[in-house]
Amino acid sequence: MTDLVPVLVVLVPAIPLVGAGLALLARTARQADRLAMATAVVTAVAALILACTAFARGGQAALHGRWYLVDGASGLLLAVIAVVGLCSALVSPSYLRTSGRSWTTAARSRSLYYAALFVFWAALLAVPVAGNLAVVWLIVEATTAASALLVAFTGRRRALDAGWKYLVLTTLGLSVALLGIIVLAIGQANAGHHDLRALDWHTLRLAAHTLPKDPTLIAFVLLLVGLAAKIGWAPVHNWLPDAHSEAPAPISALLSAALLPTVLLIAWRVKQILEPSVGVGTTRAVFIAFGLTSMLVAIPFLWQSLPWKRLLAYSSLEHMGVIALGIGFGTPLAIAGVVIHVAGHALAKALGFYAALPLLRIDSDAGRRAPTGVAGESPTTAAAMGISLAALAGLPPSPLFLSELLIVLGGVAAGQVVVTAVAVLALALGFLGLLHALIEGVIGDKPAHRRRRPERGQRTTVALTAILGTGLLALFAAGVLLVNSSFVETLTRGTL
Amino acid sequence: MSSALVTVILLLGLAVIVVRRRSVAIGLVAAQSLALGIGALGLAGGRSGDYLVASFVLLIKAVVLPVLLYALIRRTPEPRLVVAANGPLVRLAGAGAVALCAGLLMPPLGLGNSHTEHAAVALVLIGIAIVVARRPLLFQLLGLIVAENGLALLAVSVPGGLSYVVEIGALFDLAMVVTVAAAFAHRIHVELGTGDTERLGGLGD
Numbered sequence: 203m204t205d206l207v208p209v210l211v212v213l214v215p216a217i218p219l220v221g222a223g224l225a226l227l228a229r230t231a232r233q234a235d236r237l238a239m240a241t242a243v244v245t246a247v248a249a250l251i252l253a254c255t256a257f258a259r260g261g262q263a264a265l266h267g268r269w270y271l272v273d274g275a276s277g278l279l280l281a282v283i284a285v286v287g288l289c290s291a292l293v294s295p296s297y298l299r300t301s302g303r304s305w306t307t308a309a310r311s312r313s314l315y316y317a318a319l320f321v322f323w324a325a326l327l328a329v330p331v332a333g334n335l336a337v338v339w340l341i342v343e344a345t346t347a348a349s350a351l352l353v354a355f356t357g358r359r360r361a362l363d364a365g366w367k368y369l370v371l372t373t374l375g376l377s378v379a380l381l382g383i384i385v386l387a388i389g390q391a392n393a394g395h396h397d398l399r400a401l402d403w404h405t406l407r408l409a410a411h412t413l414p415k416d417p418t419l420i421a422f423v424l425l426l427v428g429l430a431a432k433i434g435w436a437p438v439h440n441w442l443p444d445a446h447s448e449a450p451a452p453i454s455a456l457l458s459a460a461l462l463p464t465v466l467l468i469a470w471r472v473k474q475i476l477e478p479s480v481g482v483g484t485t486r487a488v489f490i491a492f493g494l495t496s497m498l499v500a501i502p503f504l505w506q507s508l509p510w511k512r513l514l515a516y517s518s519l520e521h522m523g524v525i526a527l528g529i530g531f532g533t534p535l536a537i538a539g540v541v542i543h544v545a546g547h548a549l550a551k552a553l554g555f556y557a558a559l560p561l562l563r564i565d566s567d568a569g570r571r572a573p574t575g576v577a578g579e580s581p582t583t584a585a586a587m588g589i590s591l592a593a594l595a596g597l598p599p600s601p602l603f604l605s606e607l608l609i610v611l612g613g614v615a616a617g618q619v620v621v622t623a624v625a626v627l628a629l630a631l632g633f634l635g636l637l638h639a640l641i642e643g644v645i646g647d648k649p650a651h652r653r654r655r656p657e658r659g660q661r662t663t664v665a666l667t668a669i670l671g672t673g674l675l676a677l678f679a680a681g682v683l684l685v686n687s688s689f690v691e692t693l694t695r696g697t698l
Numbered sequence: 699m700s701s702a703l704v705t706v707i708l709l710l711g712l713a714v715i716v717v718r719r720r721s722v723a724i725g726l727v728a729a730q731s732l733a734l735g736i737g738a739l740g741l742a743g744g745r746s747g748d749y750l751v752a753s754f755v756l757l758i759k760a761v762v763l764p765v766l767l768y769a770l771i772r773r774t775p776e777p778r779l780v781v782a783a784n785g786p787l788v789r790l791a792g793a794g795a796v797a798l799c800a801g802l803l804m805p806p807l808g809l810g811n812s813h814t815e816h817a818a819v820a821l822v823l824i825g826i827a828i829v830v831a832r833r834p835l836l837f838q839l840l841g842l843i844v845a846e847n848g849l850a851l852l853a854v855s856v857p858g859g860l861s862y863v864v865e866i867g868a869l870f871d872l873a874m875v876v877t878v879a880a881a882f883a884h885r886i887h888v889e890l891g892t893g894d895t896e897r898l899g900g901l902g903d
């Protein structure tokens with residue numbers, strides 16, 4: 203199976219790129235939808251085969267090629283991006299049928315939407331398997347351009363504001379990250395490594411102990427601060443709530459469930475390669491600082507009555523903080539928690555954003571204020587919202603309950619008792635905030651002025667709720683097996 | 699690269715935060731990019747062919763991006779100049795302070811040329827300052843390019859230079875971002891009748 207890896211590494215991002223080109227040639231809406239569905243299915247299958255190949259290697263070392271690197275973390279992220287991308291493509295026709303307004307003319311909007319979606323998806327799929335830090339940076343920068351267009355797809359004033367803010371802030375953040383990469387390149391050049399290979403993950407890992415400490419520390423901080431702007435870690439998260447709430451729901455799902463953890467993977471790899479030079483204490487402190495700050499900043503917003511998608515956006519801020527904390531602790535228990543958290547958050551968050559589609563159909567004001575009593579009007583939508591929010595809150599048997607427990611135990615094992623105590627408090631407060639939103643939004647009182655509307659076109663919502671809900675339960679069971687596995691052990695040790 | 703040329707590149711970046719007219723600001727950024735490209739070409743002797751390619755990429759950037767931006771301002775005429783929140787002297791003082799801080803606080807990056815290191819970091823910070831201090835969309839876009847030029851200054855000064863793959867990739871990415879940003883600017887202008895970002899802000903909790 204590993205013989206196929208070099209081919210799959212090229213095919214996986216190439217298929218959606220070809221799909222993007224073909225989408226632009228589609229003459230009718232129906233043709234564009236069918237083409238998109240076919241492209242999405244083929245892309246997801248190829249990406250999942252590659253992910254399974256990475257998983258099947260268990261605790262073995264990463265596979266390296268001239269341009270690629272495939273390890274356990276690549277497999278995890280490829281699986282997440284494949285599943286969320288496929289689901290987003292599948293619900294897109296439903297969104298496009300009811301979206302009404304778009305940036306461009308109605309005739310072109312569908313083709314352009316699919317083209318941008320597939321370019322964005324292709325770039326996301328390329329990040330976990332790219333074997334070079336500079337190349338990874340170039341691909342992440344490419345995600346910005348494609349996704350900014352999608353964020354502002356409706357062309358409404360608020361969407362344009364969100365898209366512009368996202369474009370400018372994340373581009374500036376990535377400029378700071380590139381500064382860090384150039385500082386690393388200077389260190390490598392001084393050691394006699396001049397070509398592009400000097401910035402390969404593998405080469406950097408081998409050379410890390412010879413890199414000068416102070417400039418490498420600067421490079422590490424610049425890289426983390428720059429990437430934080432794209433991950434949406436506080437305090438550089440300003441674009442995140444706006445972009446997630448203004449983007450079309452399938453795109454919000456991709457942004458939150460796939461883009462954020464994908465960029466977080468880069469930060470994790472930077473930690474792994476530079477730790478020998480910068481020191482475990484420093485890298486741990488930076489991750490814990492970003493993690494705790496993000497969790498604490500999210501709490502007041504999780505307690506507010508926010509519109510559905512905006513609430514989910516602030517929940518992303520909290521969960522990216524939890525993942526950062528787990529990586530910062532770096533113990534096998536915490537890393538097992540990180541793996542489950544990345545996958546569980548992706549499934550639960552994607553389901554939440556997909557639920558926004560029927561929610562906005564039954565209540566057109568749901569984009570501006572918190573939903574209430576949805577169960578009284580649409581039990582199907584309420585079920586999707588309920589499962590998503592219960593899972594995100596960490597209500598057992600959510601896999602996020604297990605992952606948060608493992609990260610907390612991992613924190614104690616790392617000797618970070620005070621940090622762990624603050625994290626537990628933040629998690630408890632976040633849980634209560636989301637629980638309140640769950641009760642009010644799903645089973646609260648239905649506003650008197652709203653009449654019950656017949657549920658139409660709910661088949662997609664039902665199917666996605668069943669599939670993603672089952673996936674969450676399966677993840678809980680698989681998560682238990684993950685603890686003490688060679689897969690987690692290798693991830694903890696670092697595979698680059 | 700000579701200290702004088704590096705200083706000129708830095709001063710051109712500082713000037714962008716002061717000027718009022720969009721066309722003048724584009725001219726300044728074009729001049730800055732051109733100076734950077736010429737400086738990079740000057741370093742090409744004795745370096746690999748890859749580096750020469752990277753230097754030409756910088757020169758292409760100096761021509762292509764300003765042309766794109768001039769086309770944008772022709773499509774988005776402003777009825778009147780957007781009034782800045784702070785006067786030009788305040789903006790200059792702020793950006794100057796940022797540049798000075800970069801010089802004083804930045805530890806050595808290993809290049810062995812502190813003037814270039816400080817100038818490059820200062821340009822990145824000035825680019826960020828332009829985005830923060832200037833309201834028109836086009837100026838925010840120019841801020842991104844000024845920051846990018848700071849990065850390019852550091853990249854060409856790396857012993858042996860950065861790989862041309864990175865230079866070409868970075869140019870491609872920047873061109874893509876500028877094109878998307880130009881599309882945004884045009885659409886926002888259609889929607890609001892102006893490129894004043896202050897008029898956009900309707901979000902927040």
